[in-house]
Every structure is written in structure tokens, then in C-alpha cells.
Amino acid sequence: MANIREIARQAGVSVSTVSRVLNNHPYVSPDKREAVLKTIKELDYSPNINAVHLSRGKTNMVGVVLPTINHPYFSELLEGIAEEAIKHNTQLVLFQTGYREEKEFEALEQLRGHLIDGIIFASRAIPFNLLLKYKNDGPIVLCEDCDQDEFPSISIKHDEAFNMGLEYLISKGHDRIAICLGRLEGTNSQKRQKTYLKKMDMNGHDVDDEWIIGDCLVIQDGKKVMNRYLNMKEKPTAFLVGNDQVAAGLITEAIKNGIAVPGNIAVLSFDNHPISEMMAITTIDIPTNQLGSDAFKAYIKRSENNEYAQKVSLPFQLINRKSV
Amino acid sequence: MANIREIARQAGVSVSTVSRVLNNHPYVSPDKREAVLKTIKELDYSPNINAVHLSRGKTNMVGVVLPTINHPYFSELLEGIAEEAIKHNTQLVLFQTGYREEKEFEALEQLRGHLIDGIIFASRAIPFNLLLKYKNDGPIVLCEDCDQDEFPSISIKHDEAFNMGLEYLISKGHDRIAICLGRLEGTNSQKRQKTYLKKMDMNGHDVDDEWIIGDCLVIQDGKKVMNRYLNMKEKPTAFLVGNDQVAAGLITEAIKNGIAVPGNIAVLSFDNHPISEMMAITTIDIPTNQLGSDAFKAYIKRSENNEYAQKVSLPFQLINRKSV
DNA sequence: TTGTATGCGTTATCAT
DNA sequence: ATGATAACGCATACAA
Numbered sequence: 001m002a003n004i005r006e007i008a009r010q011a012g013v014s015v016s017t018v019s020r021v022l023n024n025h026p027y028v029s030p031d032k033r034e035a036v037l038k039t040i041k042e043l044d045y046s047p048n049i050n051a052v053h054l055s056r057g058k059t060n061m062v063g064v065v066l067p068t069i070n071h072p073y074f075s076e077l078l079e080g081i082a083e084e085a086i087k088h089n090t091q092l093v094l095f096q097t098g099y100r101e102e103k104e105f106e107a108l109e110q111l112r113g114h115l116i117d118g119i120i121f122a123s124r125a126i127p128f129n130l131l132l133k134y135k136n137d138g139p140i141v142l143c144e145d146c147d148q149d150e151f152p153s154i155s156i157k158h159d160e161a162f163n164m165g166l167e168y169l170i171s172k173g174h175d176r177i178a179i180c181l182g183r184l185e186g187t188n189s190q191k192r193q194k195t196y197l198k199k200m201d202m203n204g205h206d207v208d209d210e211w212i213i214g215d216c217l218v219i220q221d222g223k224k225v226m227n228r229y230l231n232m233k234e235k236p237t238a239f240l241v242g243n244d245q246v247a248a249g250l251i252t253e254a255i256k257n258g259i260a261v262p263g264n265i266a267v268l269s270f271d272n273h274p275i276s277e278m279m280a281i282t283t284i285d286i287p288t289n290q291l292g293s294d295a296f297k298a299y300i301k302r303s304e305n306n307e308y309a310q311k312v313s314l315p316f317q318l319i320n321r322k323s324v
Numbered sequence: 325m326a327n328i329r330e331i332a333r334q335a336g337v338s339v340s341t342v343s344r345v346l347n348n349h350p351y352v353s354p355d356k357r358e359a360v361l362k363t364i365k366e367l368d369y370s371p372n373i374n375a376v377h378l379s380r381g382k383t384n385m386v387g388v389v390l391p392t393i394n395h396p397y398f399s400e401l402l403e404g405i406a407e408e409a410i411k412h413n414t415q416l417v418l419f420q421t422g423y424r425e426e427k428e429f430e431a432l433e434q435l436r437g438h439l440i441d442g443i444i445f446a447s448r449a450i451p452f453n454l455l456l457k458y459k460n461d462g463p464i465v466l467c468e469d470c471d472q473d474e475f476p477s478i479s480i481k482h483d484e485a486f487n488m489g490l491e492y493l494i495s496k497g498h499d500r501i502a503i504c505l506g507r508l509e510g511t512n513s514q515k516r517q518k519t520y521l522k523k524m525d526m527n528g529h530d531v532d533d534e535w536i537i538g539d540c541l542v543i544q545d546g547k548k549v550m551n552r553y554l555n556m557k558e559k560p561t562a563f564l565v566g567n568d569q570v571a572a573g574l575i576t577e578a579i580k581n582g583i584a585v586p587g588n589i590a591v592l593s594f595d596n597h598p599i600s601e602m603m604a605i606t607t608i609d610i611p612t613n614q615l616g617s618d619a620f621k622a623y624i625k626r627s628e629n630n631e632y633a634q635k636v637s638l639p640f641q642l643i644n645r646k647s648v
Numbered sequence: 649t650t651g652t653a654t655g656c657g658t659t660a661t662c663a664t
Numbered sequence: 665a666t667g668a669t670a671a672c673g674c675a676t677a678c679a680a
Contacts, residue, residue, distance in 0.1 A: 001460075003672090003673055003674080004673065004674060004675095005673080005674095013650080013651085014650065014651045014652075015651085015652095015673095015674080015675090016650070016651060016652080016675080016676075017649090017650065017651080018674095019674065019675060019676080020650090020675095022674090022675095023675080026649095027649050027650080028649070028650080029649065029650085032649085032650085046433075046436045046437060047437065047673080047674070048378070048437065048438045048672085048673050048674070049434075049437035049438060049439050050374050050377040050378040050383075050437075050438055050439065050672085050673080050674095051378050051656090051672070051673035051674040051675090052673080052674060052675080053374045053656095053674095054372070054374040054375050054378055054656050054657065054658085054672090054673080054674075054675095055655080055656055055673075055674045055675045055676085056656085056674085056675070057656070057675095059374075070394055109370075110373075112370045113370060113371065113372065113373035113374075114372045114373060114374055114657095115373050115374070327656090327657055327658085328657065328658065328659095329657080337666080337667085338666065338667040338668075339657095339658085339659095339667085339668090340659085340660085340666070340667060340668080340669095341665090341666065341667075343658070343659060343660085344665095344666090346658090347659085350665095351665050351666080352665070352666080353665065353666090356665085356666085371657080371658070372656085372657050372658070373658095374656085374657080374658090375656070375657035375658040375659085375672090376657080376658055376659075377658090377672095378656090378657080378658070378659090378672050378673065378674090379657075379658040379659040379660080379671080379672055380658080380659065380660095380672085381659095381672070438673095
């Protein structure tokens, strides 16, 4: 109810002085500051944030678009973003999409409406050309390995990493390799599939359609993979799995079914999250946390220069353990 | 970049006319409306929502505080809220707290800052007296069975419902009854515990400390309960379980361990969510969805009259199936 | 160090 | 039906 003018009046100062106190600006005498703080307390005043945002022309809030925070990959990524955001005293506004496009548009519309200053897409479902329409509404950063030069992006080179995984399995004598990915439509998954088909072809290895398994996101999905395996006519001898969670589930189910790992099937996954160490899963380390903090850094750069659109590729590394 | 003034200028009308078009107000001639819409499209204009909110003095957004949406109880509750919110074209802003108090304060501070118009607490962790400080910052609604007259609240009478459950078990010949609750500190859990101790005492039944089990929220927690049971010196013959999820987990684990339900242990739970029907669990139906929509209705009433603070109690009902 | 005046982008009141 | 213009609550350039 009370506003800055009211505070000024009761404290016997001008509104600018009140504003200075509110924002910790210098050049305000101790006694006036005292008086202002006192009446602020008395009137139980707090600023109207809409007015602050309108006046400032910015909100210091950035949206983070992700399918869910309830997954190690995204929670680590978010943590990385958050660590950097706090340094720039920026609030994060989460948009949990569950891969639904409408939720992504919700974030974009808030950007247009100046409710948030920018967006970091930890995952994207909407088509790129629609995203492009929001290019001038505020800094947008992508966390995917996509071929475009409009927005800055942070990711690892999924084709190279996937290649490394395939080569490692092949070097171990495997030629019947299945792969488990997340949403098959996603940019990253697409790259991985292409790499897979190409590599297998180059090595003269046949590929069975059944060997490309999608919608593998959480630990429970590992069970699904095992069931598929059990019913396959052409059984693979190795699995290249998109993330540690699924690999963990797969291995657990394999053991239940008397399938030895790596005796009967080898399992190689991605991420190097805690569960992979716990279960001695051979995996390709992805610096998820750094992916997040670099994404926020890119956001800052982009907001300083709307032309900035660098594609940053982070390093990956094979961690040799016991599942291959 | 472009604002309403710019649109007005280019369309050859006044800002008021533009505003009228924007808000679908009557009394604007078709040709002017056309002209305005045309230049809006041309300039790719969309309103600055901060300014809209500031000018209107409200946002049409209300916060919903809950620990997680990833639980049937809260997702049904949320659905109920959402159904009603959409009728009042109100946006919901989710605050997923994970029971952390700071997150609840975040919501409250946004309320003070006029970023949201009100808050519905689907669950509350902060002390009541701290909540009270925000009483005049906007309508607040609680979904708990608490003894207070400051805010409207919607819930079922947990003491009565729990009593009904206990009496049913007792009527079936049980005198060694264990209970499984969520956060033991919560208002609802407190009521349930009191009811339990009183009832058991009145019937001359002893209570073992081990028989009060907390932190039972999700299906996995049922496993924990079974482990506890297996290690108890004084084994109960019946479980009164705070929600269907935990009951489902408990029964599943019981079967794995060769414990018959209801042969060796009886299980009675709350909610009547789909899983209870699927598993033929005897349960006490709670109208979770209606709890949500009534909560939003109470929010509306409260925003029309800041004195409104009715405590609404919804009915519950025992659904007799096969687990007792 | 302090205050005045203007602007931020809307909505809404009041004329016309 | 349309248009000035005054709010809304704050930040800030400029003057003092």
C-alpha cells in the first residue's frame, strides 16, 4: 500500500534519497539513511517489483527451460547455471516443460513481455525456425550441438563423443552394437544416430532396426531395454547408452535375468554421474556442471553483444571401469 | 522495442484506441481496429507486461506452494486448482519447495512485491506466525486442517478421518496398529498422531514407539516400512498408512517377503488414488481434486473480501476393498 | 549530499 | 467512437 513517496514524506526526505537507500547507493548521509530505514520498517514497506522492473528496463531474471529437474543430468546442469547466476545476482525462473512445446512458448512469451531478460534452453523441443522469431527479444542460449549461427550454444560434440564410444566398443571386438537414446527427435539424438549408422556402415557391420532404442531417460527405462533385448532375434553384444541412469537400470535388470556384464553384454554410457562410479560402469565423462556455468557465461556475453553467437564445445573423456 | 505510442502513431490513432484493441474493449470502429492490428503485426509488437501489471495494479497470477508436483496427491490437487484458475483466467506460478522454507518465503516475497496477487499453500513448512506477517499483502489460502481463523483453509478433518480408519481396523479385531505418515512435523500429521495416541489409549491398547513411522511419501518408502516391520520385536497386525502410494509399496514388498495381506498384516490407507483401485487396497477416499478447486474458489472469495477466512471441510469415505 | 523533474509502458478517467 | 491526460511506483539525469 505504502509507496516510495509516502516513505519520503514521513522520513522528511526526497524520493531519490529513499531510492538511494533502497539500492545501497553512496552519497546519503547516515542520519537520513537511518530515518529512511526507520520509516520503511514502521510502514512495513517493500518496493513494487513491477515498477522497479519497468523503470530499470530489466528484471535480472532469466528463464531456464528444461524437461524436468528430477534427473541427474538436468539437475547438475541447473546447478552449474545457478552457481554462475548467483555471481551476477540474477534470479532463475524455471520452466519445466516435460518436453511440451507450449511450455517453451510460455517462456518465450514471457521474454517478449519483458518478464524475464533472457532464456537458457537446457533442452529444446520447438522447431528452430520458430525459436528464431524471438531472436531480438532478448539473449537466448542453447545447450545443444546444433548447426546454426544465430544463438550461442554450449555442448559437447556429440558426434565425436559417440564415435569415441563406438570405436572403443569395436576395439573390444564388438560388431553387434545397440544404442539407447532419449527423445529420438532431439538434436543431440539425431547426431548420435547419424554417427552410429555411418560408423557401423564404414566398418561393414549390419544394423538391426531393433538396435536403436529411444525414450531412454531414467533408470526405470533400463528395464524396458532389457525386455527388448530378451525378445530380440538378433541379439547385440554391446550397448552404447545415452546416459548413466539408463545404463544402471539396464545392468541391474541384466543381472536379475542372469545376463553377465560385461560377459554377455558390454555396456558403455555417457555422463560419468555418481551412479556410474558406484556401479563401476564404463562411461564417457561429460562436464555437465560446467556446461551449465558456461551457458550462463554465454548468456552474459550475449546480453552485452547481441551478435555474440559462439558455439562452445566442451571436452569429454572415456572413463574406463568394469562394464565393457 | 516498439511501444504502444509508436503503434498509435503509425496507425494514426491514439494510444487509448490501441489499448482498447489490445484488451478487446468495445467501442472501436472496425477500420481503426484493422489499422491497429496491422501495424502491431508489422512492428512485431507485444506489450510490456510489467507496465500492464503496474498500471492494472494486479497480475492475475497466483502462486501455488507445494513440495513437488511429482506425486499423485499434489498433482491431483494442482489439477483441481488449475481447472478453477483457468475459469478466472488466472495464471498459476508454481513454487516447488521440496519442503524448504526459503522457497516458501520466496513466494511470499513475490507476493509483497506484487509479482503475484495471492498464494495457495498446498503444503506449508514455515511457522504460522511468520506466515501471519504477510496477511495484508494479498489473499492467502491454506490446504491444511489447522486451528486458526486468519486465512481461509480447505481440507478434510484429518482427526475424524484417521479416527474412522482406526475404528475400522479395531472393529476387524486389530489392536496392534502401526501408522505411516509423511513429515511428522506437518499440521496434518500432528493431528493424525494425536488422534492415534488418544484412540489407542482409550481402547487400552499399548503403543510401541516403533509403530509411528514418518517420512512416508512415495511408493519406494513402502520398502522402508517393510524393512522396519521385519526388524520389529513387537510386530503390528495392521498398518494405517497416510497415502496410497506408500501402501502400494508396502504391500508389494510384503508379498516379496512372504507376508500375506491381509492375512498377516492388514493395510488401510488414504486418498483413493488410481493405484489403490488397481491393487485392491482398502482406502479412505479424499476428494483431492475438489480440494484444489475449492482452494481456488476460496482464493477468489478472499480477494473479494479480506475478512473471509472460512474453514471448509470436505467429506471422506471408506472404500472397502481387499487389503484389510 | 540532496532534491526536482522526467521517463518507463500501460490502463483508465474524463471529455468530446 | 475517439483522444488527452493523469495515474501506477520507481529510477535517474541533472541541477543545486
